Amino acid sequence: MNNKVINILAISGSLKSTSANTNILRAISKIATKNVRVNIFEGLDKLPHFNPESANDIEVVNRFRQQLREADGVIFSTPEYAFGVPGVLKNALDWVVSSGELNEKPVAAISASPLYSGGDKALASLLLTLTALGTNMGARSSLSIATIKSKITDTGEIKSDETITELKLLLDRLLNRIIF
Numbered sequence: 001m002n003n004k005v006i007n008i009l010a011i012s013g014s015l016k017s018t019s020a021n022t023n024i025l026r027a028i029s030k031i032a033t034k035n036v037r038v039n040i041f042e043g044l045d046k047l048p049h050f051n052p053e054s055a056n057d058i059e060v061v062n063r064f065r066q067q068l069r070e071a072d073g074v075i076f077s078t079p080e081y082a083f084g085v086p087g088v089l090k091n092a093l094d095w096v097v098s099s100g101e102l103n104e105k106p107v108a109a110i111s112a113s114p115l116y117s118g119g120d121k122a123l124a125s126l127l128l129t130l131t132a133l134g135t136n137m138g139a140r141s142s143l144s145i146a147t148i149k150s151k152i153t154d155t156g157e158i159k160s161d162e163t164i165t166e167l168k169l170l171l172d173r174l175l176n177r178i179i180f
């Protein structure tokens with residue numbers, strides 16, 4: 001790897017202002033070394049409902065696709081809603097099935113939940129969708145974080161050393177799959 005800045009787009013499946021998943025992505029951006037820029041995607045809630053018959057020049061959709069194209073890798077962190085991926089995240093992914101921005105893109109996926117299951121069903125579902133999209137997922141490119149409330153402070157800092165280590169490893173594995 002050379003000295004080029006690596007751009008990672010981080011997408012949270014939660015719209016909550018105090019989202020643990022968004023805070024996990026913020027923690028990853030702090031963990032990242034100087035040559036790695038982690039941009040948290042804003043605007044999942046601005047994307048219209050996906051319709052295959054929609055016109056192909058919707059500005060917010062174009063901007064989303066552009067940010068994906070410009071990213072060297074993408075990290076997702078999602079809550080589980082009713083055993084699945086939140087609709088806003090699935091909707092966003094549906095917008096790029098045909099346009100292919102995630103095809104062969106190195107990705108990593110996280111789920112975090114206050115429950116002991118760690119949102120594992122949402123993570124499994126997200127991984128299936130990322131497979132359908134043709135993403136580049138290596139071995140151990142996903143992480144399910146259980147009992148997240150015990151691992152994060154009220155202000156959103158990760159306080160579990162074990163979780164910080166796991167996030168570092170996940171980021172390292174993603175970076176190792178980004179080849180220039």
Ligand SMILES: Cc1cc2nc3c(=O)[nH]c(=O)nc-3n(C[C@H](O)[C@H](O)[C@H](O)COP(=O)(O)O)c2cc1C
Nearest residue numbers: 014016019020021079080081082083113114115119
């Ligand atoms: C509509 C709804 C459904 C939920 N369903 C699940 C679930 O199936 N499994 C789970 O582990 N947590 C579930 N939760 C709890 C979320 O894991 C919890 O709210 C979590 O903090 C959301 O992540 P966030 O802080 O990033 O928004 C649900 C929460 C909501 C609001």
